[in-house]
Amino acid sequence: SVNPDLASERQTPSFSVEKLTAWLDGGVEHTRIRRAVVEAIDRDPVFSRENQYFQSQNERYEAAVRKRVHLQKKMHEMGWTENGPEFKDIYRALSGDIAFLLHRIFMRSISMLGSDKQIAKWIPLASQYQLIGSYAQTELGHGTYLQGLETTAVFDIATQEFILNTPKISAMKWWPGDMGRSATHTIVFAQLYVHGKCYGIHPFIVQIRSLQDHSLCPGITAGDIGPKMNFEHIDNGYLMLQNVRIPRENMLNKFCEVQPDGTYVRRGSQKINYFTMTTVRISLMSDEVITPLMKACTIAIRYSVVRRQSKLEPGEQEAKILDYQTQQEKLLPQLAAAYAFHSINNYLEELFDKGYREIQRRNFDTLPELHAFSSGFKAMITQYCTSAVEICLRACGGHGYSSLSGLPSLYTKILASCIYEGENTILLLQTARFLIKCFMAASTGQSVPPSVTYLAAVKPGKCPAKNKLDFLRPDIYTEAYQHMAVRLVSSTAAKLQNLIQSGVKKHEAWNQCTVQLAQAAKAHCHYITVKNFAETVERLETKAGIQKIMKHLCDLFALHGIISNAGDFLHDGYISGAQMDMVTASYLDLLPVVRKNAVPLVDAFDFTDKTLNSALGSYDGQVYQRLYEWAQKSPTNKQMSPAYERYLKPLLHNTLSKL
C-alpha cells in the first residue's frame, strides 16, 4: 500500500501526468514501446540489480558481462535491434549496468572513420560479437590534449605493417573501458610516423587478446586499473605495446591513408578524427547526465514528502520536510533543471543529427559551431547536474548517505561525466575561443553562425522590469541572460586585447583571461538553455495543463540562475539591487507553487522501482520498512564477524595482555 503521505501528493495534480510522460518520451507510441522494454527487463531475474549495493568490483564486473551476454539473447528473443527504437530504452532500463559499452564506440569509430572496405570487414564481426572492441585514446600522462599522446605507430614499408610502441610509462593507455579484462580488439590512437616524419594522431585497429583463449597477444601488456569512485562493473584498463605489428589496412582510412609506398594522403579535415568524441559528448548527455538527475529528483522529492521533521507550528504534527522553504529551495530548482536540460538536449541532438549527415557528405562547415556546442554544453550540463545530484543527496540527510538510497551511486557515477570525454574547464575554454572569435568577427560586421549572432547586438540599457511579476516574463529574463552573456564575452575580449596591446605575449594573455573566459562560456550556454526552455514552453500552447506547469519550471530555472549568479547581473547595473529583490521575491513565491506538483512532476519521469533501485524513492513511499528490509540483506549481517573471536572477545575478557 502507498504511504498516505505520498498518496495525498498525487490527489490533485494540475496537469495530466500521463500526458507529460508522453511528451518527455516524444509521443504516446514511444511511451508504449519504452514501457514494454522496461517490463521485459524488470521481469528478467538476470537483469536484477537487487544486490548491487552489496557487491565487490569483481562481482559487479561478472554480473555486467553476464547481463550483456544475456541481453544479446534477449534482444534476439524480443526482436529488438541495436538501431531500433528500443535501444535507448534498454540502456535506460538497465541503468547502463552492462559490460562492453565501448564496443559501440569501437563500431561507431569504424563506421565514421573507416573506409567502406574496413566497414565491410569489421562491422559484421563486431555486430556478431566475434570480437569485443574497445577505444584506446587516453594515456597515463595524457588526456584531453590529444596532440600530446605519445604512443607511436611507425610504418614499415618492407612488411607493409605499422609497428606500435609505448615509448615510456606515461604513454601507457590508461582508462579505456572494457580493456582491462574483456576486449579482444581496440582502436589505438597513436602518432603516425612514415619515413621518420610525424603525421600526428591516427586511429589503428589492434588485436590485444587471443580469440581462442583470451590470452594477451605478443607484445601486449594489459590489465585492470583497479578501484574507482564508481563504474565497478566496467574493466577500465591499461595497455602497453611493445613492437606490436599490425597490417597497413588496420589504420582507419576514410579520411587519410598511408599508401603502400609510404605516401600519406589526406581526404578531409584532420579535425574529423575528433568528431567521434564530439558526438559522444552529446549522445551521453541524456543517459549519463540528465536521466540520473531525474532519478535523484524522484528519490529526493518522494522521500521529502514522507520524511517528517520538526514542527512548522507548535502543537501540530511534525511537518513533511518538503513543506520547509529551505528544502523546496534545495530540490525544486534541480527538478526545474532536469526539465530544462531535457529540453536543450533534444535541441542539441537534432542539431547533431543534422551535422552528422553533413559530415558524411564531406561538408565540414558546421564543425566549429558543433564543436563549440558540444564542448560548452557538455561542460555546463555535466557540472550543473553533478551539483544538482549532490544537492539531492545532501537534502536527504543521513538516509541519503546510505548506499541503499541509490543516491551515492548516482552521484559518484555522474561526477565522472565532468571528467571523461574532455575535462570541463578545457572544454569551456574551447567554447570561449569560438565565442571570442565570433565576437571579433561580429564586431567588424562579418557574418557568424546563427547561435552567436546575439553577440553583435550589444546594447547597454537596463532591465525594464518594474515589479516582481515582470520577472515571470520570459522576454525579460531571457534578455537579462543575453545581456549578461554579451557583457562577459565582450569585457573578456577587451581585457584580452588590452593585454596584447600592452605587450603581453598572445598565449600568456590568453592564460591570464582564462578564468573569465570559462565564465563567459558558461554564461553563453546558460543563456541558450534558458532561451530554449522558454521557446519550448511557448510551443506547448495546445497542451494547457502541461504548458502551465512547464512555464513555472522555466521561470524557476531562470530566476534561480539569476540569483545564483547575482553578481554577474548586478555588476553593470543592468539589474538593480531593488530589481534583484523582485527576482528573489518572485523566485520564493514560485517555490510553493511548484511544490504542490512536485510529486506528479517526478512521477512523470516514469521510473519503475527496479530502475530507481532506491529504498527512499519507491513509488509506494514505504521508506523505513524498505531500509530495514534491505539492511538485513547486507553481507555485514550474514554472520558474526571473525573479528569477535579474534579481537573483541580477548579484549572484553581482559586477555589483552596475552595477545
Next chain:
Amino acid sequence: SVNPDLASERQTPSFSVEKLTAWLDGGVEHTRIRRAVVEAIDRDPVFSRENQYFQSQNERYEAAVRKRVHLQKKMHEMGWTENGPEFKDIYRALSGDIAFLLHRIFMRSISMLGSDKQIAKWIPLASQYQLIGSYAQTELGHGTYLQGLETTAVFDIATQEFILNTPKISAMKWWPGDMGRSATHTIVFAQLYVHGKCYGIHPFIVQIRSLQDHSLCPGITAGDIGPKMNFEHIDNGYLMLQNVRIPRENMLNKFCEVQPDGTYVRRGSQKINYFTMTTVRISLMSDEVITPLMKACTIAIRYSVVRRQSKLEPGEQEAKILDYQTQQEKLLPQLAAAYAFHSINNYLEELFDKGYREIQRRNFDTLPELHAFSSGFKAMITQYCTSAVEICLRACGGHGYSSLSGLPSLYTKILASCIYEGENTILLLQTARFLIKCFMAASTGQSVPPSVTYLAAVKPGKCPAKNKLDFLRPDIYTEAYQHMAVRLVSSTAAKLQNLIQSGVKKHEAWNQCTVQLAQAAKAHCHYITVKNFAETVERLETKAGIQKIMKHLCDLFALHGIISNAGDFLHDGYISGAQMDMVTASYLDLLPVVRKNAVPLVDAFDFTDKTLNSALGSYDGQVYQRLYEWAQKSPTNKQMSPAYERYLKPLLHNTLSKL
C-alpha cells in the same frame, strides 16, 4: 628519487617550511611529539592502510577492530594515554581508520551528564574496555529534531526500573556507530515517562550484548545498517528495544533524576543534554573536516606540478597544469581556506574549552552563544571544506577519480560531516535565530554577546577602496564582509517583521524567511572567519617569512569569498561594479604569487606518504609509476575472471545460442 618537476618547486620557498609546520602544530615541541607518533604508527604493519582501497566492508570492519585492539597494546607500550598530548596525533596518523570511535563519546557523555557515582562505576569499566560503548540518539524517522524521538523509557516504580521500548519502526535507533556489530552497551536517548507524564528526552545506559558471548540481550534486536558512501570500517547499526528493563540508576542523572518514589528532579538547564553534541561538533572539525581538506590540497597541488598538459606557448614543452590560471583558481583558494579554517578552529577550540569549564561549574550563561557558534561554524566549515575537497578531486581529472588517488575516499567521508551531528541547514537556522534575536536586542540598545556586537553598528556607507591594491588591506575587506553580514541579517529581520505585521502567523513568517536566514547565518560565519584570519596574520609579526605568505593566503581567501558571493556585496552598492573589477584584478594577481609557494605550503602540513595513502600525492611525485604499481595489486588483476569461461568464451566462440 623525487620527480624533478616536484623537486624544483621546493627550491626557493619564501618562508621556512619547518617553521610553518611548527606554527600549525602549535609549537616545535608538538611537532616533535607528533612526528614520533606518526613514525611509530607508520612503521607498524598492523596499522598499514596499503590495501584499504581493495577491501570489502567486512574486511574494513575487521581491520578497524584489529587496529583498535592493537592500538591499546601500542599505547601501553609507548606510554601514550587517552588524555595525553599524543592522542590527537594518533588519530591523525591512523586517519580515523579504527573501530570504537563512539566509545569515546559514550565516555564523554557519562562524564558530562552522569553523577559522580555513575562516573565512578562506568568510566573505569569503559577505560579498560570491559565493555564497548556506543551512543544511540538518531532514529530511523528522527534526526536533528531531538524532541521528535519516539523511543520510550517508562519508569516502573514497583521494580525501580525503566522499561525501554521502540514503539514503531520509525523509532528504531538507526545510524549509531559501533552499534551494528561491536557495542555491548549504548546510551539510548528516550522520552522519559513517569506516572504517565512525559518529561522529554533523557539519556539511559543500556546493555545490548552479552559480555560473555556477545549474543544480543533479551528484548534487543540489532544489526548493521549496510553499505554507505564511506565509513565501511564502522558498523553503523540499528537497534530495536522490546520491554528492555534497566535499573533506575542507569539514567544519567547529573542534571536530572527520577527518585525512587517517581519524583522528577531537575538540577540545571535541559539544554545541557545537547551540550555533548555541541562540543562534538567543534571537536570533530579539525580531524574530520580540516585535515581532510589539507590532505586533498596536498594531493592535488603536488599532482598539479607533476602533471603536464597542453602548451602555454607553442614550441615549448607541455606545461605543468598548475601554471594555468584556471587550475590555480581551482586549487589555491582551497589551500587558503585550509589555513583560514585551521585558524578559526583554534579560536573555537579555545572558546569551547573555556565554555566547558564554566558549564562544569554550572554556569550556563554562555550556552546560547556557544550553541550558535558550534551550529553555524559546523555548517559553514563542513560545507565549504566538502566543496573544496570535491574541487580538488575534479581538478585532478581522471586520475583523481581513481580510488588510488585517495581523493574519492576523502570526499565521500567528508561529505558525511555535512549531515552528521546536525543537518547543516537546520544548524544554520539555529544560528540565524540567535542572530535575529541579538540584532533585535542590539537595535533596542540591549547588550549582546561580544561576537555579535557588530550587528549594532549598522552604517550605510560605501567601500572606500580606490584601486586594486586597496583590496589587499584587511581593514577594507573585513569591513566589507561585516557590512554584508549586517545587511543580510537586518534585511531578513525586516522582512520577518513585515510579514508578521501584515498578519502572517509567526511560524509561517519564519518559514518564508528561512532561505535568507540561512544565507545570513553563513555570511556571519564567513565574516568572523575572515576577521579571525586577518587578526591571526597580524599577530604573526615576528615570524616575517610566514606572516608574508599567510597575508597572501588571507587576502586570497577574503577576495575569493567576495567574488564567489559578488551579488551580496554589489546588492546595495557597498561595492560598485568598478570596485568588483578591482577585487577580481587583485585576486587574479594573487594567484601566481601564491602558486610559487604552493608546494611548500602543502609540504608544511607534513603528511607522510602513508598518512596520505595516495598514488598522486606522495612526496616524491612518482605519480605514474605508483599508479601502475598499485593497480597491479588490485584483486581485479589477481586471476582471470570466471566471467571469461562462463560468458565471454561462449559468446566469442559463437555458442551463444546454446547458452
